[in-house]
Amino acid sequence: CRFGLLGLFGFIFPGVVPANAATDSANAIQIDLRWYRKDSGTAVTQEREQLLVKWPISTSETGSLRINLDRTKPLIESIDVASRGKSLKIIARQLDPVTLLTIGERDMKNPAGWVAFFDDPMSRPHQTYTAILDLRSVRVSSDGTRTTVHIGDVRVGSFQGELRLNFYRNSPLIHLETVVKTMEDGRAILYDTGLTTRSSTWQSMVWMDTENKLQRSKVDPETPATPLAVAGRTLVAESTMGSLAVFPAPHQYFYPVDEVLNAKFVWYGKSYQSMAGDFGFGIRQSPTNINHFVPWFNAPPNTEQNLGVFYLVSSGDGRRALEEVLKFTHGDRYKKVPGYLTFTSHYHIEHTQELIRRQREAHTDQIPKELEVPGFVKTFKARGVNIVHIAEFHLGINAPVLPDEKRLPLLKTLFSECERLSDSELLVLPGEEANVQLGGHWMSLFPKPVYWVLNRPSDKPFVEQTSAYGTVYHVGSPEDVLHVMECENGLMWTAHARIKGSRGFPDQYKDSNFFHSDHFLGAAWKAMPADLSQPRLGLRVLDLMDEMENWGLEKKVIGEVDAFRMEPDFETYGPMNINYLKMDKLPNFSGGWQSVLDTLRGGRFFVSTGEILIPTFKVGGKESGQTLELPGKATTTVEAKLEWTFPMAFAEIISGDGNRVYRQRIDLTDTESFGSKTLRIPMDLKGRSWVRFEAWDVAANGAFTQPVWLK
Secondary structure (H helix, E strand, O other): OOOOEOOOOOOOOOOOOOOOHHHHHHHHOOEEEEEOOHHHOOEEEEEOOEEEEEEEOOOOEEEEEEEEOOOOOOOEEEEEEEEOOOOOEEEEEEEEEEEEEEEEEOOOOOOOHHHOOOOOHHHOOOEEEEOEEEEEEEEEEEEOOEEEEEEEEEEEOOEEEEEEEEEEOOOOEEEEEEEEEOOOOOEEEEEEEEEEEOOOOOOEEEEEOOOOOEEEEEOOOOOEOEEEOOOOOOEEEEOOOOEEEEEOOOOOOOOOOOOOOOOOOEEEEEEEOOOEEEEEEEEOOOOOOOOOOOOOEEEOOOOOEEEEEEEEEEOOOHHHHHHHHHHHHOOOOOOOOOOOEEEEEOEOOOHHHHHHHHHHHHOOOOOOHHHOOOHHHHHHHHOOOOEEEOOEOOOOOOHHHOOHHHHHHHHHHHHHHHHHHOOOOOEEEOOEEOOOOOOOOEEEEOOOOOEEEOOOOOOOOOEEEEOOOEEEEEOOOHHHHHHHHHHHOOEEEEOOOOOHHHOOOOHHHOOOHHHHOOOEEEEEEOOOOOEOOOOOOOHHHHHHHHHHHHOOOOOEEEEOOOEOOOOOOOOOOOOOOEEEEOOOOOOOHHHOOHHHHHHHHOOOEEEEOOOEEEEEEEEOOEEOOOEEOOOOOOOEEEEEEEEEOOOEEEEEEEEEOOOOEEEEEEEOOOOOOOEEEEEEEEEOOOOOOEEEEEEEEOOOOEEEEOOEEEO
16 A cells, blocks of 8 residues: 555555566556657666666766666666766665545535635545556656656546656756546545655664754664654655655645644654555655644645655765755745845734733743743744734734723733844734724734724723823724724734635725725735645735736735744744845834834835745836836836746736736746846736736745836
8 A cells, every 4th residue: 555556565456466567567668758858957768677867966966766667666766876986876776656645525515615724624534545656658748957757647546647756957856746636526635745665775864853953763664654743844864875855845735724833744664654565754744733723735626736745865964965955945044135124924922911821820020931032032033034023812812802901901011022022133013913893804013012992982082191001092993993003104904815714805895995095005925725736825815916906906915924823843934934025124123113014015025935035026117016107118128036946937927907917927947946037028018007026936935026006
């Protein structure tokens, strides 16, 4: 029960190997090379009963992978590395890919359908299947600097498709994908994948633990398979010749959750889940997220689900392989970009309530030692965050109905703690997901501490002066909310638009005065729901962004994370995204942070998963958030500077005319890992009212800008 060869190891014919297997194997496989190009940088040749793939993994080393065309043998005969002037190093041999697909049901009776977050496939019938490869066809294709070996046919439950091995010029990556689809409706899925071997050359398994300490465990082929909590989502199989690291796409692999726990996303050992017989290692998805809410992945009918995993080939030891993997995510730290600050939003840390509880239990008004530097502060600093916007009073307290005497002391503690925890490296901004008066869920952000109460009775004045708190606002209607935003120059936006508690919003209030106000920023983007057939993340809000611009409103989309605790030993990088704000100086808490709101309101920022950066975006010389008066000439130049780690896939210039959305795709398959490029695209934008830019890589990491407005 593995991703094995048909008729072998008891998959279809238990214990029986066809008598003609050896003579029938290679002769029956016709290698289709019609779509292969030698100028891709990868050499593909057939050597009797093997297909040899050789590609440069760096400027000084070449990798090679041999695929067995004999159905009686493991699919991958060997993975090797050759350095200039040195002998060949065998990194691994006799490997079989293994993919386990858990197929469950989406509740299609739920009005939310495919965009339901609070769905529970684990509570309904589900089953885990082992993918089976019936080795019938091998096709090789090239696209720019990448070459793909397609191997069919794959069957796993009701899903069918093929196995793909992707190689990238001058990259140590092997991107292995089980690409399958079903015609059944309402399917939700999870997958685990990896490699198994009957003839291991590996001496040790190597990883960084959740305290970022290197761990090394001697390989015992009889060790039962077990999940493992690691830092950086990476596990390395190490030998005297070199290492092979396994890791998932850093963001796409993680279904949307509220609790970003480290749910042991890698595994190693023998007989994984009693379905992969030999010793192996790989990546896994927890069906329960350690007993927290898990919506799984959407798998709509007739969509190709890309069940992918990355392997990194290294001639060095396990530590070096781990370091090479971490380069693809800048060490799980958002890279510093000159002229920009990193900003992240929507965290229900509930630090205020935790502090008050602990002080009450200890009968003190002092800061408990364990909260002097809370875990979330350590986490955000480790991720390279400059500004964090928290959303307190979401759990364990019904903030909207609290009277003044209970709410105002909470706000005072929140403000004092944000100031105490802010320093020259990290600015902690107070905020709330208020969720009253407007409809749906929404976030608030003021440029300084503001005292406001959310349940104004009819006999209560909108604003009053108090000796203890100064100015206090009371809001009881959308008009009140807009008024306080105008008085204090604040911002608000739709949280998790069109999903969860905001399903139907902002659409239902798009004609309201508060939505049309420049104090209503727009909406927030997060990669949910998840669908592995898409090369882009978070289409729900990217599509909304285009619609809002076509509504004729200059709205923006901010990246949000919408998570609860953020501890150093959690898996925080995978679920996160970041906003790069065009600001030179980090504000001081005591002086206020109006410049942060001005930058957001002005659209002077881009959103990224971290691996792709867009430090420059201009249309006719105008930057995002600005307005361009279209010249009389036929074309206008769209300019975008890109930086990336994973090989790029494509970019898109998206524009609209108030009715339609136009997309111009720019193929970037000529790129290699760790590059930069400035695109200058002449476009006819006559009749268009806005234009923006997106870019995506082979792991579905991405970045997008705010629009430039056109007149």
